[in-house]
Amino acid sequence: MHSSKLQLIARRLIGALPSLFAVILVTFLIMRILPGDPAAFFAGAAATPEAVEEVRVKLGLDRSLPAQFWDYLTDLAQGDLGQSFTTGQPVLQELVDRLPASLELSALGLLLAVMVGLPLGVLAATRPNSFADHACRLLTTTGVCLPTFFTGLVLIYVFYYLLGWAPAPLGRLDLFLTAPERITGFYLIDSLLAGDLEVFWASFTQLLMPAITLGLFALAPLARMTRASLLGVLGSDYIRTATASGLSRTTVLYRYALRNALLPVVNTMGMVFSYLLGINVLVEKVFAWPGVGSYALEALIASDYAPVQGFVLAMALLYLLLNLSVDLVNTLLDPRLEKNA
């Protein structure tokens, strides 16, 4: 690897720091403009004014906003996201416990979307007006119109109730099976590590429907972008030159066209991640999936704000990290970026 590339990567990493700070600041501010008085809320309805004041001092809410932000930062640095008052557990611990469930779901959904969306986009671009092209157009137009929570319910009705192919949409694993010993927290990986194929298959079938629901939504932008970008590349001069030089269709398509066409697709991944992290919440609710999204929802309904704040921060940090890795992948893939460094 060239040093200029390393420089570029270092610059990207440093460039992410202001966003990191902004995300933390905004998350802090959003949760400080809560309606009503958090101190009165925590003290309970029957509390005397003195008791409320005492809670206020205890929570540090009597101090100035910058001082409170400083407290928040020092707590964060120690990994303290506060406590959930409904479960009494530290928020960080619960988020860490539940994050693998959400990540496993999103990852499989995204994988399905890429596995279907990319080939579909390529087919549509290379054979205009063919069946694949029309199928691609139909999927990309309808895919973005389907409310994810609705798609999930329709899948449940068809594949669980009518056909009986899918297991009950209740969480990650059948009630009669025990979860594999926690190593990574991903049931698919942990069950394989434990050599328990029955659990692997059970958790895979449980995962499939919510993952398809997620994938259907992510499919549309991926296929649309692949098609548009590949069409643009196929019309360019260097592809004409390659074809004219007698290179076979496959070589031209896969070695020259696709590699160039994928760059904008990798860039749209950032937007796709943004949707996926939000939509996860809806899918988790529909399939009773014990991930971070349903944790945040339960907390939201109980007006338990520390978990909500922790969830928003965790999602924003995850998104930041994903965008950063998209950037880094692009830096590695695209030799042109090096020259501009």
Place this chain on the structure above:
Amino acid sequence: MKKFFKPTQEWQHLLLENPLTLLAIGLFILILFTALFGPLLVPFDPLESNTANALQPPSAEYWFGTDQLGRDIFSRVIVGTRLDLAIALAAVLLAAGLGTTLGLYAGFYGGHLERWIGRGTDIIMAFPLFVLAMAIVAALGNTVANVVYASAIINLPFYIRLIRSESAVVKSAGFIEAARLCGNANPRLIWAQVFPNVLPPLVVQMSLNMGWAMLNAASLSFIGLGIRPPTPEWGIMVADGAQYIVSGQWWVAVFPGLALTLVVLCFNLLGDSLRDIIDPRRRT
């Protein structure tokens, strides 16, 4: 001499080329009619419950069946149109108004103003947008107005970026210089000269945005934010129906879900057609 199409011929051509446009326009008129007059025409009171009649499948009397409280789902779906449409429209208008103003000034003046506005949009875009909307509604309070504000905020960056880049191009055009030499002050240049020139992409963006704003509002109410039961609203109705899906009572969730899908589809098709008509270069 080059032969030009008459405008009517061009419209005919565009409609024939994409028959979906006609379908979308038809749907749009139907949706508008439903939103305006639906509440006057429905066969039942959308709030009237009748537990003796709960969870009846679709029939000649109850076209879409009844829900767990025996309320007529057809009436509720029809009445719900106006609310969902109004929320989306308010959010889009708010985002477009504010975003256009900020984008115009950022693009026209450049410099520090542009940098600060750009930073603001970057901060909003640093969050997964739906999660940010959830957080805003949770923080501001669980009301319909706050759903509108939250949807407007997460849509704002798209308008700012679009209008900023458009107005940055337009501001260096010759006619702007000419208007300046005629003695027009900057604000007048922005609103009388630049603004009309960014309208076409703005209109396309707004119509594409309507569908997304509707999905967003319905998703928020699906997870229990914003609109409260027993208000007839599609997101809540799907959420109500979710628990009956596993026991086979599909109609409770499916009809409001279909209505939502249809409306979003209509706005997306309209947006695509508008883009083809207004800005042929961006056809994909």
